[in-house]
Amino acid sequence: MPNLVREVRQIKCPTDLGYMEDPTSNICSKIHETKLSWTSAQAECEKDNGQLFIADTQAKRDISIKVRTGAVFLGASDLDEEGVWKWLNGEPVNRTLFSPNEPNNFNGHENCMSARSTGYNDEKCSRNFKYICEVPTKKAYCPN
Ligand SMILES: [Ca+2]
Ligand SMILES: [Ca+2]
DSSP, rough: OOOOOEEEOHHHHHGGGEEOOTTTTTOOEEEEEEEEEEHHHHHHHTTTTTTEOOOHHHHHHHHHHOOOOOOEEEEEEOOTTTOEEETTSSSBGGGGGGGOOOOOOOOOOOOOEEEEEEEEEEEOOTEEEEEEEEESSEEEEEOO
16 A cells, blocks of 8 residues: 555634734635726635635625625626626535625626625626635645
8 A cells, every 4th residue: 555645734714914814714805905807816826825715604694794884795696607606616605695685797797706784695706806715724635
């Protein structure tokens, strides 16, 4: 049997980049105030070794709706298949998270998720919004 040597390490929340780590959930996130399109926002998150925020737990939903300064992009879309909403990790989005009458795919062009304090909405991906990035801080197995 091959001897698989793997290193277990804790990914540190990059607080030097302005990220905040929730002390109970260890969720590491940052609200970026510079408005960008959804794709550009995701690219910025990746620069920090993260991704757009995936609000797939109650703790994360609480963080995503603390924003009181307008809409922010989150890491969910129906870009792969119209009407089929998925988080960036491939998990399905619970439709009840959306605001009433959303997602409405307004004008046939709304495929990216934004959050307001009142709930989630589908937005045009090319519109510019603030956005939330997260950096996973779970223990990771790194092949070495
Ligand atoms: Ca859509
Ligand atoms: Ca909409």
